[in-house]
Amino acid sequence: MKYVIGIDLGTSAVKVLLVNQEGTVCFEVSKEYPLIQLQSGFSEQDPEEWVKQTISALKDLVNRAGVSAEDIEGISYSGQMHGLVLLDARNQVLRNAILWNDTRTTKQCKQITDTLGEKLITITKNIPLEGFTLPKLLWVKENEPDLFGKAVTLLLPKDYLRFRMTGSLAMDYSDAAGTLLLDVSSGAWSTEICEMLDIPITLCPPLVDSFDMVGTLLPGVAREIGLSGSTKVFAGGADNACGAIGAGILSDGDTMCSIGTSGVVLSYEDNKNREFHGKVHFFNHAKGSAYYTMGVTLAAGFSLSWFKSTFANEESYENLLSDLGKSPVGARGLIFTPYLVGERTPHADAMIRGSFVGIDANHQRADFTRAVIEGITFSLQESIEIFRRERKEIHRIISIGGGAKSDDWLQIQADIFNATVLKLENEQGPGMGAAMLAAYGCGWFDSLEACAQEFTRVIKEFQPNKENVGQYEELYSVYKEIYPATQSVSTELYKFRNSKSN
Numbered sequence: 436m437k438y439v440i441g442i443d444l445g446t447s448a449v450k451v452l453l454v455n456q457e458g459t460v461c462f463e464v465s466k467e468y469p470l471i472q473l474q475s476g477f478s479e480q481d482p483e484e485w486v487k488q489t490i491s492a493l494k495d496l497v498n499r500a501g502v503s504a505e506d507i508e509g510i511s512y513s514g515q516m517h518g519l520v521l522l523d524a525r526n527q528v529l530r531n532a533i534l535w536n537d538t539r540t541t542k543q544c545k546q547i548t549d550t551l552g553e554k555l556i557t558i559t560k561n562i563p564l565e566g567f568t569l570p571k572l573l574w575v576k577e578n579e580p581d582l583f584g585k586a587v588t589l590l591l592p593k594d595y596l597r598f599r600m601t602g603s604l605a606m607d608y609s610d611a612a613g614t615l616l617l618d619v620s621s622g623a624w625s626t627e628i629c630e631m632l633d634i635p636i637t638l639c640p641p642l643v644d645s646f647d648m649v650g651t652l653l654p655g656v657a658r659e660i661g662l663s664g665s666t667k668v669f670a671g672g673a674d675n676a677c678g679a680i681g682a683g684i685l686s687d688g689d690t691m692c693s694i695g696t697s698g699v700v701l702s703y704e705d706n707k708n709r710e711f712h713g714k715v716h717f718f719n720h721a722k723g724s725a726y727y728t729m730g731v732t733l734a735a736g737f738s739l740s741w742f743k744s745t746f747a748n749e750e751s752y753e754n755l756l757s758d759l760g761k762s763p764v765g766a767r768g769l770i771f772t773p774y775l776v777g778e779r780t781p782h783a784d785a786m787i788r789g790s791f792v793g794i795d796a797n798h799q800r801a802d803f804t805r806a807v808i809e810g811i812t813f814s815l816q817e818s819i820e821i822f823r824r825e826r827k828e829i830h831r832i833i834s835i836g837g838g839a840k841s842d843d844w845l846q847i848q849a850d851i852f853n854a855t856v857l858k859l860e861n862e863q864g865p866g867m868g869a870a871m872l873a874a875y876g877c878g879w880f881d882s883l884e885a886c887a888q889e890f891t892r893v894i895k896e897f898q899p900n901k902e903n904v905g906q907y908e909e910l911y912s913v914y915k916e917i918y919p920a921t922q923s924v925s926t927e928l929y930k931f932r933n934s935k936s937n
């Protein structure tokens with residue numbers, strides 16, 4: 436039997452999966468790394484941590500999986516999107532990576548809009564958002580000019596990790612789309628954007644397809660992990676594009692909901708001329724010559740992990756979520772909005788913050804837990820509503836990510852989305868998608884579709900419960916009123932927080 440490895444460089448942890456030719460996950464290892472949050476709105480990571488923890492996870496996997504290193508044919512990657520990694524002329528990291536959930540760049544987003552106007556959406560098919568890479572690059576240029584002057588290469592998180600494992604500098608189209616420097620339709624770096632914003636285009640690395648082989652493991656890295664130096668390494672893709680591959684989202688009408696640190700509703704798109712006017716993101720798929728649109732909730736799983744670490748730190752997720760059955764639909768009139776770090780879809784707003792609305796003396800912890808889960812899901816429903824308004828048919832949704840581990844939450848998704856929700860054998864879509872890119876790259880299959888046919892297995896279906904759907908529709912209208920009602924309060928509190936931290 437032959438094997439491939441999928442590496443998912445997530446926000447909270449790196450997960451490595453060993454997958455065989457039948458698509459079975461034979462072994463998995465996960466290693467965490469910290470977020471560095473120096474002030475409200477800042478979110479960074481040390482790229483060296485990604486490398487250290489990935490090598491350590493791979494070492495564990497090779498030592499403990501009980502398969503011969505010679506039988507591991509290929510490796511590929513899935514990575515948290517948009518994070519800015521800058522390298523100097525000696526390919527040394529110049530500063531901590533600024534991550535997708537860092538919202539310090541509101542001023543730079545305005546600068547992009549003022550300079551490029553409608554051109555930006557024509558070229559990149561997206562609007563400037565704090566999370567994207569280009570505003571982060573402009574922030575460094577403005578605030579750390581000496582450091583910017585030394586920058587020679589710009590990479591995204593998984594590209595840096597791959598560089599350290601192979602010595603080869605590259606970026607794939609699916610991740611490049613999230614920089615706001617790519618002409619999404621033509622698949623080339625945009626000279627126009629670089630020139631208008633005075634950014635050297637030479638910062639942008641060579642572009643490759645996600646299934647392209649970029650090299651083999653460096654001898655020292657192969658030795659340290661215990662793998663063969665001839666192990667083939669394939670480029671990999673953005674975590675959401677890889678999640679889509681892992682969930683078999685490979686033709687029109689296919690839709691996925693992914694709840695990791697962020698939450699995403701993603702829909703396959705093969706028409707590059709379709710216009711969503713920046714209401715949702717529009718990026719290149721890792722499949723090649725295909726696209727996807729997606730809406731993003733910045734703090735989806737993160738809202739739950741925040742709630743758990745703040746109020747139930749000693750408990751497991753399973754124990755905490757057993758509360759869901761103790762509170763009825765609508766959590767006895769308690770609503771949570773998950774804007775802990777600002778929001779993206781449908782409210783591109785870095786200043787908004789979350790709230791519990793309707794707290795009553797009778798509310799118990801179980802109601803708060805249920806409200807958190809329902810609030811995250813309502814926020815994802817706002818993306819589904821945009822897709823449905825744009826006449827996308829959404830009847831079946833494949834659910835992946837940490838959030839898909841809970842059957843109770845999957846039923847809440849079915850009831851709020853009013854759609855059939857499907858659970859896969861393995862919820863780690865991005866890692867599986869990365870393994871599939873390696874399997875396809877190694878020539879095990881003629882197409883990614885053929886690979887998905889073999890590797891993607893639905894194990895459970897959740898049907899919407901009519902009565903719950905009705906109750907959630909009622910509550911969802913109230914949920915939508917909370918954003919406009921709390922916007923000015925959030926702005927005042929933002930000023931208050933910032934004045935205290937200075």
Ligand SMILES: Nc1ncnc2c1ncn2[C@@H]1O[C@H](COP(=O)(O)OP(=O)(O)O)[C@@H](O)[C@H]1O
Pocket residue numbers: 445446447448694695696697735736737738739740752753756836837838839840841844
């Ligand atoms: N047993 C569980 N049931 C429901 N949700 C869970 C469970 N375990 C973890 N989660 C959620 O999944 C999130 C992590 O998902 P994951 O896909 O691993 O994230 P990432 O790729 O961003 O690191 C956590 O923040 C938490 O909210």
Ligand SMILES: O=C(CO)[C@@H](O)[C@H](O)COP(=O)(O)O
Pocket residue numbers: 445446447514515516517535536566613674675695696697698699731
């Ligand atoms: O910013 C986005 C997508 O635009 C996020 O989806 C990141 O790609 C991080 O994903 P997770 O760590 O939540 O999987």
